[in-house]
Amino acid sequence: MAAVASSTEETSGTNRLLLPKxxxxxxxxxxxxxxxxxxxxxxxxGAVAGAVSRTVVSPLERIKILFQVQGPGQSSYNGxxxxxxxxxxxxxxxxxxxxxxxxxxRIIPYSAVQFTAYSIYKKLLADRNGDLGTxxxxxxxxxxxxxxxxxxxxxxITRTRLSIQTATISHNVxxxxxxxxxxxxxxxxxxxxxxxxxxxxxxxxxxxxxxYVGINFAVYEAIRTWMTPEGQLEPSAAGKLVSGALSGTFxxxxxxxxxxxxxxxxxxxxxxxxxxxxxxxxAIRSMYQQExxxxxxxxxxxxxxxxxxxxxxxxxxxxxxxxxxKGHIKET
Numbered sequence: 001m002a003a004v005a006s007s008t009e010e011t012s013g014t015n016r017l018l019l020p021k022x023x024x025x026x027x028x029x030x031x032x033x034x035x036x037x038x039x040x041x042x043x044x045x046g047a048v049a050g051a052v053s054r055t056v057v058s059p060l061e062r063i064k065i066l067f068q069v070q071g072p073g074q075s076s077y078n079g080x081x082x083x084x085x086x087x088x089x090x091x092x093x094x095x096x097x098x099x100x101x102x103x104x105x106r107i108i109p110y111s112a113v114q115f116t117a118y119s120i121y122k123k124l125l126a127d128r129n130g131d132l133g134t135x136x137x138x139x140x141x142x143x144x145x146x147x148x149x150x151x152x153x154x155x156x157i158t159r160t161r162l163s164i165q166t167a168t169i170s171h172n173v174x175x176x177x178x179x180x181x182x183x184x185x186x187x188x189x190x191x192x193x194x195x196x197x198x199x200x201x202x203x204x205x206x207x208x209x210x211x212y213v214g215i216n217f218a219v220y221e222a223i224r225t226w227m228t229p230e231g232q233l234e235p236s237a238a239g240k241l242v243s244g245a246l247s248g249t250f251x252x253x254x255x256x257x258x259x260x261x262x263x264x265x266x267x268x269x270x271x272x273x274x275x276x277x278x279x280x281x282x283a284i285r286s287m288y289q290q291e292x293x294x295x296x297x298x299x300x301x302x303x304x305x306x307x308x309x310x311x312x313x314x315x316x317x318x319x320x321x322x323x324x325x326k327g328h329i330k331e332t
Contacts, residue, residue: 030042030115033119034123037329040329041322041329044325045115045319046113046114048321049313049318049321050108051104051107053111054100054310056310057306058100058103060303061100062100063084064303066299101181109151110148110151110155111148111314113147114213115318118144121139121140121143121144122136122140137217137221138211138214138215138218140214145210146206150202153199153205154198157201157266160263201261204283207261208255208258208261208262209255209258212252212254212255213251215247216247216248220244220311227242240315241312241315245308245309245311249308252304256300261280261296265280
C-alpha cells in the first residue's frame, strides 16, 4: 500500500510538471472605478501625473510646436539642439518654459479626466465576467481621449498660441505686448469667431487623440504585464518606466500626422505664421504638394525625445499617487 501511495504521489507530481503553465495574474494599473472614492483617487492621480510629466519635458514640448507650425519657406528652427540654443540666446531660460504654466493648467484637468474616463469606460465596456480584450481596451482609451479633449481643448489652443508668440517664427508681436492666457482666450473669442474659435482644429485633434490614447493605454497595460516578474502582482518602478516610454513612443509615432494637422489649424488665423487652410483636405493636399510627405512628421524627433520620458513619468507618477491615496483615504 505504501508503494502504491508513493507511486501515486510521484505520478501526480509528474503530471503537475507537465501541465501547461497558467497565465500569471497581475494587478491592473487602471481598476474600473464605481465609487466616489475610486473616482476621486483616479482623478487626483491623473492630475498629478499630468503636471509632473509635462513639466519635466517642457523645453522639448515647445520645440515640437515650433517645428510643427513652420510652413514652407520658413526655417527659423532647423534642429533640436540649434533650436534650444536659439531659444536660450533670444529668450533666456524662461523661453524653455514659455507656455508651460498654461500647459500645466491644461494638462492637469486633461490628464485627470483622461485617466478617470478610461477607468469608467473600462467598467462600461467589460463583458459579463468583467474582462476586456485588446479591442475593448482600445475602445475605452479612445473614448477617454475624446472626453478629455472636448473638456479641455480651449486651453490647448491657448497654450499653442502662447508657445509661438515669442518665437522668431512670429514677427508681428513685440515681446512687450505678449498677452497672457486669459487675454489670448478673450482675443480668440471676441475677434476670431466666438466659441468656435476656441475649438479650431478640434476635429484633426480628435482624429489623432482617439487612436493615440487608445493605443497608449492598451500597449502600456500589455507591456506592463510582460514586465511583471513571475510571482509578482506588478512590475518594479523601472519596469513601469520602460512600459510607459515604449507605449508612448509607439502610440505617438502611429498618430503623429494628425498632431501636425492640429497645430497647423490652431494657428491658421494668426497673421505672419504658417499657411492658411480652408479644410482638413485642403491642408493635407497643400502640405503634401508643397512640403512632401515629411511635412506630416515635422517635429517628430523632438517629440519622441519628449514623449518617452513624459509618458514614463506620467504612468509611474499615476500609479504611485493612486497607491499612496488608496493607503491614506478610507472608504466612506
